[in-house]
Amino acid sequence: MKMHQESGMCTHSGGQPADVRQKTVAALRPGDMIGIISPAGPLERGDLEAGMAHLRAEGFQIREGRALFARKGYLAGSDAARLEDLHAMFKDRDIKAVFCSRGGYGSLRLLEKIDWPLLAANPKICMGFSDLTALLLAIWRKARFITFHGPVVRQMGELDRQDMAETLAVLRGAPPRPIRLPREGVLRPGRAKGPLIGGNLTLLSHLAGTPYFPDLSGAVLFLEDHGEQPYRVDRMLRHLALSGALRGVSGLIGGDFIQCGTLRTIAALFLELADELDVPCTMGLPSGHGERNVLLPIGAEVELDTLAGILEIMEAPADTVKNSLGSCDEKRP
Template identity: 45%
Template sequence: MLKPRPLEPGDSIGIVAPAGPLWDEAYLLRGIERLQSWGFRVVLNRPLQAGEGYLAGSDEERLAELEAMFASPEIKALICLRGGYGSLRLLPHLHYALIRSHPKIFVGYSDITALHLAIVQEAGLVVFHGPMIYPELGGHLTSYTKTSLLSMLTGSPGSFTVRPLPGKALAVSPGRARGRLIGGNLSLLVSTLGTPFEIDTRGAILFWEEVDEPAYRVDRMLTQLRLAGKLSAAAGIAVGECIGCGDLEELLRDRLAPLGIPCLYGLPCGHGTDIATLPLGVYATLDADQGYLRIEEPPWAQA
């Protein structure tokens, strides 16, 4: 796997909007100010306050912006504006060879999962599942979220083991497994099935999270992944927070425990308040008995 270089003080971060638009400019302004306060320069290459309905511009505009940010020698990292919808539409047109030749930190989550999967599998580049301008960087950013993100941006060792927050851990099925960490938002993982960008879970630690989906829809998506052979192919399953999805314990035990692979639920990754930034594409160990996900290799290029 290709790995990006960590950031240094004064480096430029490009804000990209490959998915939905942002209607409240205050989030963008606060996000820019926050990144600047950490010692980084911030670059935009088009207005990001509005878009075309549920998209932050046409497919051509969003694609051109993303590729320009990867190609620019000035930009050292890309952070997404927000999720929403739209990333999936870009996958057939994205210039993966360009990304491969300009490896950079690429941060986002939710709808950005589609891009993460494609970039990991098609470009072979490690990416980062972490906070975006909306709602975190331009809104309420907890100390936990900030510390985890900065450690991943700057290459600071420390946040390599992620544990569920107090009272939220559930060992769905016991055991310990090692594999490449892949995944993201459950809805987006399922959306890749049957496409050229279908998620490859073979031997992987499969991570997923969800938001505002009732239990029966979570069941349906997990069942689809199971029928497609994606769950049984994984070495282990790491589940983040599922905000607004109700009590999933019985569902998870029913759908995941029979697989006979380690499964841990409750990691602070996803749409919650405290968010651990996860590097995707690197080797990780999942220990459901001890309750942790440990990143086993540096996600950055060595100097």
């Protein structure tokens, strides 16, 4: 299905948000300890066996959060227990990265209780997606370091092997490879530059109006979702537009919208929004609840070229030089 709208090229170069300064995070090294927590929904140990085995085979050690397999209805234990795990993993200097076990629901409940100065003083890799969008964006907004929209541990035994290898290579400090986008997904051709911001549409829309919503001025915005009817996708996009939160966005990218109606229907909603914002727009980013879930560093500077079919991350988001997680080295991306 050809989605390319025949119109003039548009080029947007976004400025950074006013509070752009963000701390570096240290890259992973062989033998590093990765903490695994469940900030959202519950799961069983068997759900993580393949993912944890993969991480161990890659040379990492694993420390489980105390509430990793806790259960309280639709949550992985109480808010207090999940929060304690989050704080403990960031406070512990032996832990070099924090990986989330799964999504579900629950991250939103933690935000107003998080010790933001603690996280800001201990920047480290934090990775997840779906419901974890709330946590990743809030960390970037409040603690000011790059977070990673990428696989949860439950996915790691099932995802595309090349994508997993690339994810771990970037977390070890390698420069990210350009992400290829399907040319048939182009809705509005053009180029855009700016910090990469986004994640799950439902969670982003629920952050609107809160202190944890990211400044999207100049941002290249990516969105994905799962199990939402087209009218709900429409409603959430409209809510973000009406709130004024999308003013100044430099580009728009659609990821996976699994069980959200037809691709044509979702693409029409994205095109309508992109026309209103007058920004380049494309679909087909392999991110979300599908067979692929590429690593996307939230806050990193990127360049989108829809006609070339490339999303290029302009910096290595994990720092191989930094050797002290307690330091507050800062840079302008």
